[in-house]
Amino acid sequence: MTVQPQVLQPEIAATPEFSFKVAARDGAARTGAITMPRGVIRTPAFMPVGTAATVKGMYPEQVRALGADVVLGNTYHLMLRPGAERVAKLGGLHTFMNWPHPILTDSGGFQVMSLANLRKLTDEGVTFRSHIDGSKHMLSPERSVEIQNLLGSDIVMQLDECVALPCEEKVAEKAMRLSLRWAERCKTAFGDHPGRALFGIVQGGDVPHLRVESARELAAMDLKGYAVGGLAVGEPQDVMLAMIETVEPHLPQEKPRYLMGVGTPDDIVKAVARGIDMFDCVMPTRAGRHGQIFTRFGRMNLKNAKHAEDPRPVDEQSSCPAANGWSRAYLHHLVKAEEMLGKMLLTWVNLAYYQDLMAGLRAAIAAGQLDDFIAETREDWERGEPA
Amino acid sequence: MTVQPQVLQPEIAATPEFSFKVAARDGAARTGAITMPRGVIRTPAFMPVGTAATVKGMYPEQVRALGADVVLGNTYHLMLRPGAERVAKLGGLHTFMNWPHPILTDSGGFQVMSLANLRKLTDEGVTFRSHIDGSKHMLSPERSVEIQNLLGSDIVMQLDECVALPCEEKVAEKAMRLSLRWAERCKTAFGDHPGRALFGIVQGGDVPHLRVESARELAAMDLKGYAVGGLAVGEPQDVMLAMIETVEPHLPQEKPRYLMGVGTPDDIVKAVARGIDMFDCVMPTRAGRHGQIFTRFGRMNLKNAKHAEDPRPVDEQSSCPAANGWSRAYLHHLVKAEEMLGKMLLTWVNLAYYQDLMAGLRAAIAAGQLDDFIAETREDWERGEPA
Incomplete structure (x- = not known):
């Protein structure tokens, strides 16, 4: 497993007192x-x-x-x-x-x-x-x-x-x-x-x-x-x-x-x-244990038979190994076989997506482009994947 | 998680034909x-x-x-x-x-x-x-x-x-x-x-x-x-x-x-x-899912109440994060709470021990000291941990 950590904003440091x-x-x-x-x-x-x-x-x-x-x-x-x-x-x-x-x-x-x-x-x-x-x-x-x-x-x-x-x-x-x-x-x-x-x-x-x-x-x-x-x-x-x-x-x-x-x-x-x-x-972790994932393209149920022979990863653009390192067919198999690794990988996919979404929201607000970001995010969810 | 890979013997390389x-x-x-x-x-x-x-x-x-x-x-x-x-x-x-x-x-x-x-x-x-x-x-x-x-x-x-x-x-x-x-x-x-x-x-x-x-x-x-x-x-x-x-x-x-x-x-x-x-x-993986571990000190059942407040890791000398990175008390808690991470960590502990044992056997045979290695290994199992 290759975890690719996001770079934390180096300009913000821990402080002795709680502040916001x-x-x-x-x-x-x-x-x-x-x-x-x-x-x-x-x-x-x-x-x-x-x-x-x-x-x-x-x-x-x-x-x-x-x-x-x-x-x-x-x-x-x-x-x-x-x-x-x-x-x-x-x-x-x-x-x-x-x-x-x-x-x-x-x-x-x-x-x-x-x-x-x-x-x-x-x-x-x-x-x-x-x-x-x-x-x-x-x-x-x-x-x-x-x-x-x-x-x-x-x-x-x-x-x-x-x-x-x-x-x-x-x-x-x-x-x-x-x-x-x-x-x-x-x-x-x-x-x-x-x-x-x-x-x-x-x-x-x-x-x-x-x-x-x-x-x-x-x-x-x-x-x-x-x-x-x-x-x-x-x-x-x-x-x-x-x-x-x-x-x-x-x-x-x-x-x-x-x-x-x-x-x-x-x-x-x-x-x-x-x-x-x-x-x-608990949604990203609980859903992951039940075969459901959240992605840029909206929700996906990996129990669904349509994934059984799909060689694509969940999201090849993701930096999360769980989203880019195994095929949907493999994840489908793990979910159907009720293997621990399926729950582990799908939970990882979901937490990665949630954290990526928050990072996107933070960047959009900082850039004064929240409306655009939300509109694009929602379009991606609704359109699903490019054919 | 910090995985510390063993160095593979560099002098042995893959070959086009199967050989031993x-x-x-x-x-x-x-x-x-x-x-x-x-x-x-x-x-x-x-x-x-x-x-x-x-x-x-x-x-x-x-x-x-x-x-x-x-x-x-x-x-x-x-x-x-x-x-x-x-x-x-x-x-x-x-x-x-x-x-x-x-x-x-x-x-x-x-x-x-x-x-x-x-x-x-x-x-x-x-x-x-x-x-x-x-x-x-x-x-x-x-x-x-x-x-x-x-x-x-x-x-x-x-x-x-x-x-x-x-x-x-x-x-x-x-x-x-x-x-x-x-x-x-x-x-x-x-x-x-x-x-x-x-x-x-x-x-x-x-x-x-x-x-x-x-x-x-x-x-x-x-x-x-x-x-x-x-x-x-x-x-x-x-x-x-x-x-x-x-x-x-x-x-x-x-x-x-x-x-x-x-x-x-x-x-x-x-x-x-x-x-x-x-x-x-299947023993190391199956036992790990059931709260049992194999260590240098013999077998341990992490369900046992004696581990509930033990701050020691399983084996501080192990290079495996699962064996050196969490307390026995934490592993006991995860096992009792039937948390996935408990099964994950205990399986990891066991596979690490099995691989370490094989590496020890290989080194001992190469050095012509197999009997000594086996005697010491068995002594450790039987003696359990140093007080």
Whole structure:
């Protein structure tokens, strides 16, 4: 395997204190960099998801070589296995998984909502049973921050309550207000860590005035960054985009904005145009394990019999070995035979495409050509491959 | 990931014609090289198994970098999926799987015996139903050679009948005689390919006079290499070793000898001392997928709770990133969480150990110090790690 690393922008260096600088704007879109002791996150950034201290099917050096500046770890999964105290004893998550670059950890709230069959929510926090062994756990705002500190996270997320859409306004409102209270408690628990950041999470479902209130209240807390949560949870894309547009004017311009759990390349492109700086999603890794790839030419299902004798690589112009080094026929074979290497190669193809897309978005914004870039990107997706 | 390739012996080059040269002997053991157009196989050699055109969980460049000179492909699996004609259309197995170095293919006979629930054996060949889709297939000596030629195999194995041990003498005798008749037919079907080889397979169960007869008859056919088959199929190790000792004097000294489907590091060391040059086995890859590793210090089960907080790498002296780059605690976590990366790293550890063992055996034979090397290796296994 020949990994061809992208050259990192040499002019941006790690800094002792966490900071964010916008280098250029194009409409609502921005490109810049988050800097901190462990490195630089070029924005807009896509964060590969490393649920259980591994980006599934990838070596950390490969993830890095594709241009990923940061990965996401899941507090819920890591607190249950191997356990935050254990990870701390072993030197923290960076050492544990061999990823010395920035790590963002979620707060555990989302998985407690989505996974637990037995959970009890109070103002104090969430009590739930482990999906692994049934053991009982309590996740409060304070404990969530403590766990993320034990993991050694560079960007810590507040504990929030996330509700699936559609939902009644009063349900969204209650969750939003609880999330605000929890944000305050997380801020107190986090304290002062110049090199690291605590991000707040805007909630409010699909109700504009709730979203605005949430954004304003969080902005007043002067956190180091803000996430838009509670989206990509069942609503149509236009609702998600409307909520971003509603929230954006109320978030500080000089702070990074992270749209949680999003999404398809199309979602990302549209959210970047609306001012979002950071994304995470299991889509490229999960889709890769199921035979689906994202490419310049749109999506492709490698299970499809039409690939069985196709000697072409996925994308001969890609610098990713997985995209240019094996035939589609071979990938089809591996997928059909359920071979690990198929999942490994397709995950690699997808993460490479996502990182290439982000690099393209950053360059386009810097050049003031975001509209053109998006139009061309979309044309490529829709036209598919040249005959 | 930093792959640190072993330096290949620069003095041995690929040759237009298949040949085998013994460079040194130590007792019955030999070290040397098989040369052919696609490269050099340093012997004694361990061939990682690439059943379905992939060494499970490994990129081909990693396998190469560990020092593997040849991999094995399974005719049975490849004939069913993706199909030999399809592989041929796509440029052959080397191109298909991105392994430009030598490939040995088995004949398909073993899997037809071990896997098929519906099979019928006649002098003509084997009729069986696919374990994938139930479709009916015929494997004759001629078809087996044809398939292996379509795949582009560098070392083609004769079709044989392999019986599990223990078995009645008359069953072993019948299978041995059938295998001899099939060897003749394979030889005729293979014809003359100077750059490639057809190997015959010695059968005869655990009956010495049958083994001797099989070896003598095959030797008389003047094939380019000889395998000892029908071992590691249920018999104790001492029976296997006794059969190797029985057969060895009757096989040509100037031809490579391949012990099929073997085995543990201990099996390999003992068989090398008895004159075997080539091995293949699913053990390092399969064990790795199940949490087991082979190391200088013996076997280790990474599922074991004692590894859960062990910050040491598997073997800090190893040049393999999987063995020196992550803690045992991390590997334990990946195994418990059933993460792909756990299977990937443990497979890598095992193949690295097997290749290092072969390199050690080759060096020891060349230095006339095989007994010492084996004694030290066994001491390390038995003593385990230094405290």
